[in-house]
Amino acid sequence: MIIRMSEYTVAVSGATGYAGGEILRLLTGHPQLRVTTVAGHSTAGDLLGRHQPHLGSCAHMEIQPSTPEALAGHDIVVLALPHGASGAIAAELEATSPGTLILDLAADHRLTDAAAWEEFYGSEHQGSWDYGLPELLLADGSKQREVLRRATRIAVPGCNVTAVTLGFQPLVQAGLVDPTRLTATLANGVSGAGKAMKPHLLGGEIIGDVSSYGQAGTHRHVPEIEQNLAGALGIGVQAQHAGGVRIALTPTLVPIVRGIHATLSAPLAPSAVVADAPDAIARAFDSAYAREPFITVLPTGQWPRTSSVTGSNSAHVQWAIDERAGTVLVSVALDNLVRGTAGQALQSAHLALGLDEDLALPVNGVAP
C-alpha cells in the first residue's frame, strides 16, 4: 500500500536575497513542502539561477514580481523582504488569501507595542503576529510552540534577538539575574546585513576590520529582546515602559560570512546566594532546554563556536559564574541564516501545519 503524504505549495518572496535563498535551500530537501513560485523585486523576469547560483535545482525558475497576485493561491507564503516592505503585501494577502500560512522573516509584525515600533522603526505599526520562536518561554510555564500550533500568520524573529533571547530567558524567568541590568555584545557575520549593495559592507571595508554599530540603546532589536524577556516574566507593556526589563546591546561586525557569537552578562540577582547559584542556573537551563533538539547546552568547559553551528538549525549555549564580578556569563553561537531566520521559520511552519517540528531541519553543522 502506498501512503501519500500531503504536500504544501510554497511561494518565496525575496527569493534573491540571503534569507530567501536560505529558506529555498532548506526547502529543496523537504519531503512535504514544494516551492512553486519565487519572487523578487529589481530582478523580476530573470531566472533564479542568475542570482542564486548555489541553488541548482531551482535555477530554471523565473523570478516573479513580489505582488499579492503572484503570491496568491499558495498554501504557504514566505516574505523575506526588507523591513517595511512586507507590511503592505501582507495586508493584501491577508485579504485575498485568508487560508494561506504567511511567514514574515522581517520585523514588521514582531513588536506588540506600537509605540516601540514607531520609536525604533519610524513608521506606522502594522500589528503583531504569532511570534516564530518555538522555544520562547512564556510566563505561564508553557512555550511559544503551543501558540504556534494554531498560527496562520507568523512573525519570525531575526538572528540577534534569537541569540540573546535564548541565552538570557532561563536566567530571567528563574529570577537568577537582575533583569534591568542585562548586557549583550554580539559578533556578527556580514551576511546578517543582507545582500543589497552597501558601501560599509564592501570587502575592502570589512576584511581585517571589526567595528561596532547600533550602540547605546539605539539598535532596533532592543525593544524586541526586552519584549521577549518581559513575556517570560509576565510583565505587560506598561510595566515594561516603567523599566521592567532593560538590555544594553552592542553588536559588532566581524569579518566572517555566517554566524553570530553572543556574549551575555548580568549581575546575579541579590537573592541568588552564590553558593547555590551554580545548581540553580544549571537547573534553569536544563528545565528550558534539556528536551529541545535544536538547543544544546555544551558540556562544562566547552564554549560555543560559530564554526560548529554553520548550516545547522542549532544554537549552542554555555554559561559560567564570574564570582569576582558577581555576574553570570552566557555565550551563544548560531547560524544567522538558519537558526536565526530560515530554519526557525520552517520549524514554526511545521507546528502550524501539524507536521513534525524538526522535519528536514539539520541539527549538525558543516565543518571545517
Ligand SMILES: NC(=O)C1=CN([C@@H]2O[C@H](COP(=O)(O)OP(=O)(O)OC[C@H]3O[C@@H](n4cnc5c(N)ncnc54)[C@H](OP(=O)(O)O)[C@@H]3O)[C@@H](O)[C@H]2O)C=CC1
Ligand atoms: N540576512 C540575515 O541573516 C537575516 C535577515 N533577516 C530578515 O530577512 C529579511 C530579508 O533580509 P536579507 O535576505 O538579508 O536581505 P537581502 O538584501 O539579501 O534581500 C532582500 C530581498 O528583498 C527584495 N526586495 C528589496 N526591496 C524590495 C521591495 N521594496 N519590495 C519587495 N521586495 C524587495 C530583493 O529583491 P531583488 O534582489 O529582486 O531586488 C531581495 O530578494 C529582512 O527583513 C531581514 O531583516 C532576518 C534574520 C537574519
Ligand SMILES: CC(=O)N[C@@H](CCC(=O)OP(=O)(O)O)C(=O)O
Ligand atoms: C551584520 C548585521 O547588520 N546584522 C543585522 C542582523 C539582522 C537580524 O538579526 O535580522 P532582523 O533585522 O530581521 O531582526 C543587524 O544587526 O541588524
